[in-house]
Amino acid sequence: KNQVEQSPQSLIILEGKNCTLQCNYTVSPFSNLRWYKQDTGRGPVSLTIMTFSENTKSNGRYTATLDADTKQSSLHITASQLSDSASYICVVIGYSTLTFGKGTMLLVSP
């Protein structure tokens, strides 16, 4: 069964600090992996899209890594800002399948 596990479930960090969110998956066949940011009460917005041949991809202060061998991905947030407080969802896409993680709730505290 295709599964996506995210950790931690929730996280509180101080403004300006860095953090890393984890995503482990067992989706096969694998097409690409995406990280989404979802503000409270809003739809998810894409941060990064990575295919199996890509190891790392950046979008501003967000950097995603992918290890297709171990089926692990991480999202690193640098110099966090209050506006980074949101839920971060990992989505793994196979051939016509979409498998969602339950998300990590990040709270950036002043």
Place this chain on the structure above:
Amino acid sequence: DVKVTQSSRYLVKRTGEKVFLECVQDMDHENMFWYRQDPGLGLRLIYFSYDVKMKEKGDIPEGYSVSREKKERFSLILESASTNQTSMYLCASISYRGRGMPKNEQFFGPGTRLTVL
């Protein structure tokens, strides 16, 4: 530039009412999806459609039906709303090229927060 729109951001209905949630996308995507999102459960697929007039059940189709009469529009219908259908409903669309490889990014709508009293 708006990609996926949903008819309402907030909706309050009474138990037993028939509810229509509309989703429209302007990207000519073949595939459209309806999810519901609940705390601690993440996103769960209700129904999806891979072409006009085609529909497939997702993981939790009970109590819901869908309609896809036009490519750009995918409607979710609650025939008789119940309190356990209070949730955030998200619509999304995606287009695939050969061998199931996604051609475009999956886009989500802004969501509809439905409350059933």
